[in-house]
Amino acid sequence: MPSQISPTDTLSIYIEGDGLAWRSRRTISDNPTPVNPVVLQLAVKDPQTSVYLARPCQYVSNNDDCKPSIWTSARFSSDVITATNEAIELLKKQFLAKHVRLIGYSGGGGVAALAAARRDDVKQLVTVAGNLDHAAWTRHHKVSPLSQSLNPADAWQQLKDIPQVHFIGEHDRIIGLFVAESYANRFPPTQRPAIKIVKDTDHHCCWPEMWPALVKPTRVD
Numbered sequence: 001m002p003s004q005i006s007p008t009d010t011l012s013i014y015i016e017g018d019g020l021a022w023r024s025r026r027t028i029s030d031n032p033t034p035v036n037p038v039v040l041q042l043a044v045k046d047p048q049t050s051v052y053l054a055r056p057c058q059y060v061s062n063n064d065d066c067k068p069s070i071w072t073s074a075r076f077s078s079d080v081i082t083a084t085n086e087a088i089e090l091l092k093k094q095f096l097a098k099h100v101r102l103i104g105y106s107g108g109g110g111v112a113a114l115a116a117a118r119r120d121d122v123k124q125l126v127t128v129a130g131n132l133d134h135a136a137w138t139r140h141h142k143v144s145p146l147s148q149s150l151n152p153a154d155a156w157q158q159l160k161d162i163p164q165v166h167f168i169g170e171h172d173r174i175i176g177l178f179v180a181e182s183y184a185n186r187f188p189p190t191q192r193p194a195i196k197i198v199k200d201t202d203h204h205c206c207w208p209e210m211w212p213a214l215v216k217p218t219r220v221d
Helices: 038-045 078-095 107-116 134-141 152-159 177-184 207-218
Strands: 010-015 022-024 050-053 099-105 122-128 164-169 194-198
Touching: 010 038, 010 078, 010 107, 038 050, 038 099, 038 207, 050 078, 078 099, 078 107, 099 107, 107 122, 107 152, 122 207, 134 152, 134 177, 152 177, 164 177, 164 207, 177 194, 194 207
Parallel strands: 010 050, 010 099, 099 122, 122 164, 164 194
Antiparallel strands: none
């Protein structure tokens, strides 16, 4: 947090992805802190007042409350979303903000959507390679379902009136276009959120470099 905070009407809150949730396909990480914090780089590139919000148990060590389920099967659980919204409330108070713009990367996109579904102050929901329908995602990759998690796609009724834009990497083989489309297809045809395919990107490359040109024209003020 900066030593001096400038009040803002709308605070952009960047929510981190799943981080290092798994060390390999079969080995759970003992610390989900991201190796490459893409979202932090996006927040730095945003010319508007922005903050970076890590996920529960990231950048934390020796915490008995941090069970592996928090960054695996329960990564989108009700408790995780409640904790996220509590952090958002604290940030709003510190910046004297009336509204928030939630921007989430990868799994952070799912958290952003689920947090937004419980709020009435979200001016815009933006995701980058967002995991917006983890049921479709786990089926596609033939991995275990996130059995202890809420699914953002199931919250479409609470999200249908929030302006949204979802960026997908052209070459993303981790969370591809099918995930965003599965999410968007839950909405009535006249209220389906915008999906934008970004050329020359995959799940990791090259979002920070492109971000200033992407975020400005899609911003809802």
